[in-house]
Amino acid sequence: MQYNNRSSRSIVQSPSSPWFIESILGSGTYGFVECVRNINTHQMLARKIIKVTSKQEDENELPATAVREIAVLKSIHHEFIIKLSHVAFEPLYNSGTNHLCLYLEFLPTDLKRYMDALGPGERISPRLVKSYSYQLLSAIECLHRHRILHRDLKPPNILIDYEGRLKLADFGLARQCHMPERTLTHEVVTLWYRPPEVLLNAPTYGTALDVWGFGCVFAEMTLREPLFRGECEIDQLLLIFRLLGTPTVSEWPEIAQCLYYQTGLPRFPLDDVQLSRLPMSSQCRQFLKDTLIYNPKHRRTARQLLEEHEYLAEGAVLVHSSSKNGLLERPIRSVIDRAIRQQSESMRSVR
Structure with missing residues (x-):
């Protein structure tokens, strides 16, 4: 190349x-x-x-x-x-x-550049979304098993190649997570992928932070656009509330301890009406719902999603069978080529 x-x-x-x-x-x-x-x-x-x-x-x-x-x-x-x-x-x-x-x-490019290079009518195939989701969640599970938070999950930090392999990268914001955890900085995670506990300035956070980011990346792969494209922190929160409903103290008791929580926050119903309008399959919609849970204590862990969720069963087969026959579900080769060309053009002024 x-x-x-x-x-x-x-x-x-x-x-x-x-x-x-x-x-x-x-x-x-x-x-x-x-x-x-x-x-x-x-x-x-x-x-x-x-x-x-x-x-x-x-x-x-x-x-x-x-x-x-x-x-x-x-x-x-x-x-x-x-x-x-x-x-x-x-x-x-x-x-x-x-x-x-x-x-x-x-690796030749990243997930964001690949999605940006998709032409009209081109999408990431459902099987490739499953394969990428399984690979990414496996990487996150490994980090969490070693008590490490990535804290900046987003498509530009996910590298891909022609063969369908994915690699999680950019660990500049990563850190060890200890239990019990002291107060951590909230200057983490790019806004569109930031979980509500960070947006509301909870006293602390843990591995659930990365699972929320994963859910946002999964939705973006499926929809071909960011799920929550907020312009500031309050706008980001309102976009989340409109889609998922405004969280309550009964559902998430610790929300009352968040520095930015107010009882006067705009109230949106906790139902699936807005979620059901997302242009994705019912299986994808359920998987997204099971990753974007408000209460971090109730949010599924990476291991639980990998081992228990029906959506990832095919992804596991796609990835594990590749070790035997060498074939993963692959991205569109011409789109990667296009992403590389666009990347080259955008970097001409650097240095």
């Missing part, structure tokens, strides 16, 4: 580096990610270059998000979680400044 975004030859590489830059994959406040190929072994990896401030460098410190990501990826090994090859602190682009580099397993 050729990656034809802005010419890698225009980027000055360190002459001592064995890595050739194929393309730029993405950028953010953390830094940027490149696809690199080893000149000697031809191994292809994703290199995540983390910005280190002059103050951090002077004080010999690393960004907290990078430390978290490295710690989690070194401790977790799972077939549906991105693998960390190695970490390096090295000079790049003849800048004379060392950069923190995470060398990660490479």
Whole structure:
């Protein structure tokens, strides 16, 4: 596969580096990610270059998000979680400044870019949604089994390839979760995937936070658009209430302890009328309903969903049978190609 975004030859590489830059994959406040190929072994990896401030460098410190990501990826090994090859602190682009580099397993695109590249009439097939759901939930279950919260589940953090494999990535907000848990920061989870306990500023939260995010991602795969596209926290809450009804103290007793809870919140009925209008099968609708439960104590765990829910039974067969015959339900190859082209075009101005 050729990656034809802005010419890698225009980027000055360190002459001592064995890595050739194929393309730029993405950028953010953390830094940027490149696809690199080893000149000697031809191994292809994703290199995540983390910005280190002059103050951090002077004080010999690393960004907290990078430390978290490295710690989690070194401790977790799972077939549906991105693998960390190695970490390096090295000079790049003849800048004379060392950069923190995470060398990660490479996959060609992510779930958001794939969905954005779908053309009119194209959708993620129901079987592929089940396969992706099973793989993603398996990754989440592994994290929770090791008492780790991801805290930023969303389509851009879910990588996919041509063969139907999925890898959960971007662990900059991940952290260990202990019981009993002390108060945690609420500056987590991208707004559209944020659960009500975080939106209402509950005293604490736990693994149920990731299950809500999973439910939102599942709905987006099925509907081809975000389920709750809020513009701010209150708007996000109102969108959730309109679809699922306004939670009550009897249903979720701990809601009264949430800092932002008010008895005067707009009241929407707790019925299935709005949910029934979503353009998805009754089986998908029931699965969504069983993931988006208000009370975190009653929300199904990742393990319960994997082991007990009827919807995922076919997903388990699709994934486990692939280990025998090598075939997973696959995405549309031309859509991945289109996603890569769009990705290349959007990254031309980077660096």
